[in-house]
Amino acid sequence: MDGTVLIADDDRTIRTVLTQALTRAGCRVHATGSLSQLSKWVEEGRGDLVITDVMMPDGNGIDQIPAIRQSRPDLPVIVISAQNTIVTAIRATEAAAFDYLPKPFDLPDLMARARQALSRRPRKSDLVPETPVPRDSADPAMPLIGHAPAMQALFRMVARVLNADLPVLIAGEPGTGKSIIARSFHDLSDRSERGLVVLTSADAGEDVFARVADKARGGTVIIENPAGFDQAAQARLIGLVEALEADADRMHLPRIVSTAGPDPQADMAAGRLRSDLYYRLAGVTVSVPPLRARVDDILPLAEHLLARAASQGLPERGLVEEAAAVLRAYAFPGNVRELENLMRRLALTASGPEISANEMRDALNQQSGARPVSNAASMVVSGGGGPASVANARLSDAVEVHLRRYFDLHGDELPPPGLYDRILHEIERPLLEVALDATGGNQLKCADLLGINRNTLRKKLTELNIEVTRRRKLM
Template sequence: MDGTVLIADDDRTIRTVLTKALTRAGCRVHATGSLAQLVRWVEESRPDLVITDVVMPDGNGIDLIPALHRARPDLPVIVISAQNTIVTAVRAQGANAFDYLPKPFDLPELMARARAALERRGRARPAADAPAGSDEVAGADPAMPLVGRAPSMQALFRLVARLLDADLPVLIAGEAGSGRSTLARSLHELSARRDAPLIRLSPADSSEAAFARARAAGDSGGTLLVEDPAGFDAGGQARLSALLEALADAPQPPRVLSTMGPDPRAALAEGRLRSDLYWRLAGAVLDVPALRERIDDIPALARHLLARAAVQGLPKRGLGDDAAAALRAHAFPGNVRELENMMSRLALTAQGPEITPAEVNAALAEAGPQRRTTPAPHPAPRAAVAPPTAKTDQGGVTHLSEAVEAQLRRYFDLHGEDLPPAGLYDRVLAEIERPLIELTLAATGGNQLRAADLLGINRNTLRKKVTTLNIGVTRPRRLM
């Protein structure tokens, strides 16, 4: 690498590490803990790259980017921040930052992005890349629980920033409680449409009056959110498809968002969702990861939710590292919604200013035996309902029906006063069907004829289910 790099960060360790790494790579580096000094350097010299933190003693690094670009329109700026929220990512994108990286970052990744920025120096990003109205994003609600530095969440934040003011319909896929509705609300409230209404349409309210409200979105230029389109009956899906076609020709077409389960393509393949409706909704697909797939985010997210609870009037509580470690051991089948409810209860019931590990463990015991002893090396498959765990009585007899009933009861409880999304019967059967077929195939060494006989179903039926459920079938190797 070659070029002059300016670093602004109030953490001396980060300045030292970046200075040494970039110097070894061949760059000329100047580092400061002051944004004022950074501005002077940009105005007095011709740097090739700026790397800046967001929260600094004398200002905000993102707010400074427009001034840096006025002095040097072609200057790439990489933002690094410990504020790993969707608002930070959107603001960095809106300020026309070259890139955004959450702290703590991997040094090789930052070096790779610095190299890319230096290779593109002299070529300013077009102003069209900045979301319309992005100067107002700073006033957006920072309490939305879209927090995380996991790679999957950071990739999601970047996609949201790019799609913020696009007219493309967006389908948000994920498990119940993972944050689909919150993400949809963010796409509306952080966009240029924030002053227009957000109108929801769901299977629970698919009356003529609800469709009339949805049609009104075409006159307001707002956002139409379709919740669980696969949950509408055949007639409702036909009306929904016709509505979307009519709204596309409206004077001020609304932004169309939709939320579905973790595998929208399965609903399409199984015939639960009309193909024309799917393609009207899935201009872009955003996958929201389950909480168990980003367990390292749990401590920061839990503290964020405690801070939000305090703003809402609950007692202000802290969360120590030991208590946070106890949270990480829980599988959280209800995802962020379950964690949010748990932190609200702990904020209300904790005996001191800091929630103790014992209080966390007591809350987890009430939640049930969804425990993780060691982090899984690969994310567990996403599920609309957590897989049933058999339990054993004192005589050692396993009662699968009781375990299934307990899991379903917890699933209903997680929705509070609301009902779960429609289609529960098929989802529950699918949750039992997949592990049953997988275990049977494993027991028969991948022999589908023997597996079909053991299951008591036709071999062609088994093949179809293996394909539909995307089950991998492997036969054991013969040892010579």
């Protein structure tokens, strides 16, 4: 890999790691914690690639991209950000960034993208980008945030097709936020100032369908769960789509966005969804992962929801470590909507500013009506608790309680594939955290205690995003 890379990030560790990796790969590197210094280098003509963070002490990295491309249209920019939201992904795409990666990123992945950026020249059509529409802190009814790979893939897909003239079908379980994502295709797109019509099975009359084209002229039509419409209503939907597509005035053609269950093709095979309607709606299919498939997003979502509840007049609350562990161990069959209801209830009912583990268990037991959450299981997951709570239960017993509850929550259905890796991932984090605490943050001692190579330990700390503290320094 050959070229000069400009790095802008206020995290000294990230600057050091990237500088070392890119230098070993054969690049020349200039690194700074300031956007103003980055701008100076760009204006001086330095650099063949920019890697920039978003939130910097002196500005926003994405906001700098139009100026960079104005003065240096052949200079690719890779955005890295800890703000793992759909708005960040869309803004990076609108600003014509070469690529976008969430933090913590996989170093080999970033290196591969840097290699692509250095070896590829932009198309002429890329050289004069439009000024992106500002996307500030959008706060939808359910937050579209997440670092999990499945959510990042979703964000990338939405950003890529946000302004395309293709119908979109959003598939997922109830409560995952499908309606919010459908709404984002309107609110965050260049159609946001035009009409929006939402159709449900309750709006199945012919007179309603007849007025849709005028109401959504040049805007968006959202069809909520077309498989829930009766056959006659589905036939009218087909007629509506055909009528819209036949309109000679293509500039005023509304975009169609639909929501569906987790497997719309199964709905089609079972006769619940007409095949001729499905193929008209599924120009692009976007799958929304269930919350249990992105466990690491649960706590950031919970904290966001508690903060939003406080902004709406409810008491300010936080989570003690043990309560957070109980929350992570729960499978959330109701997905983000269930989590939102839980956080609002706890914001109202908690006895103090910090929600305790017992309050969390009680709320989850009331909410699920299933087998009570085990004290032993939650203590094992968190790596916390007093000696008495842990001494009364073997690790295998606690894990078995957790697993049986997890299976019970799925009723007669089996959990999603990949259970083995998910369970190992759940155990690995507390194991590393407790071992680090026991060794005072000394990684060499911790690796020896665990019986693994120190480089393996460092890699796992990075992969699991275990925070660096004074007692736990990542060298």
